[in-house]
Amino acid sequence: MTDAVRTQGLFKRYGPQVAVAGVDLVVPAGSFAGLVGPNGAGKTTTLSMITGLLRPDGGRAEVDGLDVWRDQVQVKARIGVLPEGLRLFERLSGRELLHYSGRLRGIPKADVLGRAEDLLQVMDLAGAADKLVVDYSTGMRKKIGLAAALLHNPSVLFLDEPFEGVDPVSANTLTEVLQRFTASGSTVIFSSHVMDLVERLCDWVSVMNGGHIVAQGPLEKVRGDRSLNDTFLALVGGQRDGGDTGLTWLGAKNLGAKDLGAGDLGSRNLPGGDLGAGDGEPK
């Protein structure tokens, strides 16, 4: 089976800063794939290049075997994208936004109307369908953005931190929609910092650090007999011994009077404000 996504030596620099340093990303078709990595690892830059939003300086990217930059129209017809910092048409209502997105995609009007109502129902947005998008909450914006990205029934869905700022109920709704989507053979690739979520949802994971892929494959293989979080910390060098952080001053105001010296205490703004008898001892 063709891979849903395959990149070779994908490269991008911003001035002296190499953001993506030759990435070979692979996502098999039908996967629920997670792209994880610390802040600044290059996840957004990589996804932007694969979805045709940002031109690479080097390398190539394919979606369903089609070259993203050579076969732009075919690729765009096959993908749905929920980018980071999504900009929406704020002065349309949620329903109008879906109608507009569907018509832009060239879907016949009758189909657009039906699909839009289905998506509004599933996303629990039917009650807010006539509200302007500018008045939507963060979670509602994510949901209407996802609905717009799904309307044309894409083959591959790219989501940049789709669960950020989303409450647990809405996150559950998004999860159910995405699981239904992949169960029908379509592919989801999403970036996230929430390891528990990636571990729970994904069957494929790619780990980025410093503009490189440092691990990639089926979830069980990548994490081995550890949790994904432990594997991630080991891979990106995040394991600390819990020792000297150089922040000895942090929290010092919570020390008792004996530790601080009586003269220190009066001028400090202690949590709770009142130590009681004035002897500095907790009651």
Ligand SMILES: Nc1ncnc2c1ncn2[C@@H]1O[C@H](COP(=O)(O)OP(=O)(O)OP(=O)(O)O)[C@@H](O)[C@H]1O
């Ligand atoms: N438009 C830009 N101009 C200059 N540098 C940029 C730009 N966009 C990204 N970078 C740099 O490229 C590197 C990768 O950024 P990117 O946003 O792809 O990382 P990320 O993995 O998505 O991070 P995060 O998890 O924080 O969203 C970072 O060092 C970032 O500062």
